Amino acid sequence: MNLTTAEENYLKAIYHLSDGGSKSVSTNDIAGEMKTKPASVSDMLRKLSDKEVIEYRKYYGVHITEEGKKRALQTIRKHRLWEVFLVDKLNFAWDEVHEVAEELEHIQSPLLIQRLDAYLNYPKFDPHGDPIPDEYGDVRARPRVPLNEMDLDQTGQIVAVKDSSAAFLRYLDKVGAYIGARIKVLDRVEFDGSLEILVDNKKNIFMSKDVAGNILVIQS
Amino acid sequence: MNLTTAEENYLKAIYHLSDGGSKSVSTNDIAGEMKTKPASVSDMLRKLSDKEVIEYRKYYGVHITEEGKKRALQTIRKHRLWEVFLVDKLNFAWDEVHEVAEELEHIQSPLLIQRLDAYLNYPKFDPHGDPIPDEYGDVRARPRVPLNEMDLDQTGQIVAVKDSSAAFLRYLDKVGAYIGARIKVLDRVEFDGSLEILVDNKKNIFMSKDVAGNILVIQS
DNA sequence: AAATTAAATTAGATTTAGCTAAAAATATAT
DNA sequence: ATATATTTTTAGCTAAATCTAATTTAATTT
Numbered sequence: 036m037n038l039t040t041a042e043e044n045y046l047k048a049i050y051h052l053s054d055g056g057s058k059s060v061s062t063n064d065i066a067g068e069m070k071t072k073p074a075s076v077s078d079m080l081r082k083l084s085d086k087e088v089i090e091y092r093k094y095y096g097v098h099i100t101e102e103g104k105k106r107a108l109q110t111i112r113k114h115r116l117w118e119v120f121l122v123d124k125l126n127f128a129w130d131e132v133h134e135v136a137e138e139l140e141h142i143q144s145p146l147l148i149q150r151l152d153a154y155l156n157y158p159k160f161d162p163h164g165d166p167i168p169d170e171y172g173d174v175r176a177r178p179r180v181p182l183n184e185m186d187l188d189q190t191g192q193i194v195a196v197k198d199s200s201a202a203f204l205r206y207l208d209k210v211g212a213y214i215g216a217r218i219k220v221l222d223r224v225e226f227d228g229s230l231e232i233l234v235d236n237k238k239n240i241f242m243s244k245d246v247a248g249n250i251l252v253i254q255s
Numbered sequence: 256m257n258l259t260t261a262e263e264n265y266l267k268a269i270y271h272l273s274d275g276g277s278k279s280v281s282t283n284d285i286a287g288e289m290k291t292k293p294a295s296v297s298d299m300l301r302k303l304s305d306k307e308v309i310e311y312r313k314y315y316g317v318h319i320t321e322e323g324k325k326r327a328l329q330t331i332r333k334h335r336l337w338e339v340f341l342v343d344k345l346n347f348a349w350d351e352v353h354e355v356a357e358e359l360e361h362i363q364s365p366l367l368i369q370r371l372d373a374y375l376n377y378p379k380f381d382p383h384g385d386p387i388p389d390e391y392g393d394v395r396a397r398p399r400v401p402l403n404e405m406d407l408d409q410t411g412q413i414v415a416v417k418d419s420s421a422a423f424l425r426y427l428d429k430v431g432a433y434i435g436a437r438i439k440v441l442d443r444v445e446f447d448g449s450l451e452i453l454v455d456n457k458k459n460i461f462m463s464k465d466v467a468g469n470i471l472v473i474q475s
Numbered sequence: 476a477a478a479t480t481a482a483a484t485t486a487g488a489t490t491t492a493g494c495t496a497a498a499a500a501t502a503t504a505t
Numbered sequence: 506a507t508a509t510a511t512t513t514t515t516a517g518c519t520a521a522a523t524c525t526a527a528t529t530t531a532a533t534t535t
Contacts, residue, residue: 261491292495294495299493314501
C-alpha cells in the first residue's frame with residue numbers, strides 16, 4: 036500500500052511526536068505540528084488507520100504500528116540524506132536546508148536514494164547531528180560526550196545535561212547554551228581547563244571545566 | 256502567479272508540442288502527450304489561460320504566451336540539470352534518468368537550482384544532448400559536427416544527415432545508426448580515415464570517412 | 476453527580492485533478 | 506448544402522486534502 040505525500044508527512048509527525056513510537060499521540064498535538072486543524076487530522080487518521088500504519092481508537096489518540104515506524108524511518112532517512120547533500124555538496128548552511136529537504140524527501144526512487152547514500156559516503160548523521168536510519172530503518176544513536184572532553188575546533192550539538200538543577204539550567208539559559216544549540220570549541224585554557232565556545236555561529240561564551248563537564252554533546 | 260505540478264507538466268507538454276511556441280496545439284494532441292482524456296485537458300486549458308501562460312480560443316487550440324514560454328523553459332532547465340546530476344554524479348545510465356528527473360523538476364527552490372548549476376559546472380547540455388536553458392530561458396543550440404571530425408573517444412548523438420538519399424538512409428538503418436543514436440568514436444584508421452563507432456553502448460560498427468562525413472553529431 | 480470545559484469527531488463545503496457520458500462546434504464528404 | 510464524422514467542451518461525478526461550524530465524547534471542577 037502506497038502513501039501519498041500528505042500521508043507521509045503526517046506519519047513522520049506522528050513518529051516524532053510519539054518519540055519513535057513509544058508514546059501515544061493526540062489529535063490536537065498532530066494538528067499543532069502539522070499546522071492544520073484537528074478536523075483535518077481526524078480525517079487523515081482514519082486514512083492512515085485503513086492503511087494499517089497507525090492504530091487508532093477514536094477519542095484516545097494514536098499509536099504508530101511497526102509498519103508505520105518502518106515507513107516513517109524511510110522518509111526520515113531520505114530527508115536527512117538530502118540534507119547532507121545540500122550542505123556537503125551544494126554548500127547550503129545547516130539551517131537553510133530543512134524546507135528543501137522537506138520536498139526532496141518525497142521523491143520516489145529507491146535507486147536514487149541508494150546512489151545518493153553511496154555518493155555521500157554512507158553518512159551516519161545529518162548536518163544537525165541527527166542519525167540517519169539505514170535501508171532497514173536501523174538507527175545508531177550517536178555517542179554523547181561531555182563538552183569538556185571535546186577537541187579544539189570540534190563542532191557539535193548540545194543534547195542533554197547531567198546536572199539538571201534549576202540553578203544550572205538558569206545559567207545555561209542565560210548564556211544561550213540551550214538544548215539543541217550548535218556549538219564549536221574555540222579555545223581551551225590549559226591552566227584551568229576552561230573553554231571558549233561559539234554558540235549557533237554567532238555568540239562566544241566562556242565556561243569553566245566543571246560546567247562543561249555537565250553538558251552532553253553529540254559531535255558532528 | 257504560481258503553477259501546480261500538474262499545470263507545470265501541461266505547460267511543458269504544450270511547449271514541446273508547439274515546437275517552442277511556434278505552432279498552435281490541439282486538445283487531442285495534449286491529451287495524447289499527457290496520457291489523459293480531452294475533457295481533462297479542456298479543464299486544464301481554462302486554468303492555464305486564467306493564469307495567462309497560454310492563449311486559449313475554445314475549439315481552436317492553444318498558443319503559449321511569452322510568460323508561459325519562460326515558465327516552461329525554467330521547468331525544462333530544472334529537468335535537464337537534474338539529469339546531468341544523476342548521470343555525472345550518481346552514475347545513472349543516460350536512459351534511466353527521465354522518470355526521476357520528472358519528479359525532481361518540480362522542487363521549488365531557485366537557490367537549489369542555482370547551486371546545483373554551479374556544482375555541475377554550468378553544463379550547457381543534458382545527457383541526451385539537449386540544451387539546458389539558462390536562468391533567463393535562453394537556449395544555445397549545440398553546434399553540429401560531421402562524425403568524421405570528432406576526436407577519438409568522444410561521445411555524441413546523431414542528430415541529422417547531409418545526404419538523405421534512400422540508399423544512404425537504408426544503409427544507416429541497417430547498421431543501426433539511426434537519428435538519435437548515442438555514439439562513441441572507438442578507433443580511427445590512419446590509412447583511410449575510416450572509423451570504428453560504438454552505437455548505444457552495445458554495438459560496434461565500422462564506417463568509411465565518406466559515410467561519417469555525411470552524419471551530423473552533437474558532441475557531449 | 477451535575478455542570479462546565481476541553482478535545483475530538485462528524486457534517487457539509489471547497490479546490491484540484493481526474494473521469495465518463497452527453498452535447499455542441501467544427502471539419503469533411505457526398 | 507446537408508449529412509456524417511471528428512474534435513472539443515460541458516455537465517456531473519469521484520477522490521484527496523483541506524476548511525468551518527456543529528455535535529459528540531471525555532475530562533475536570535465544584
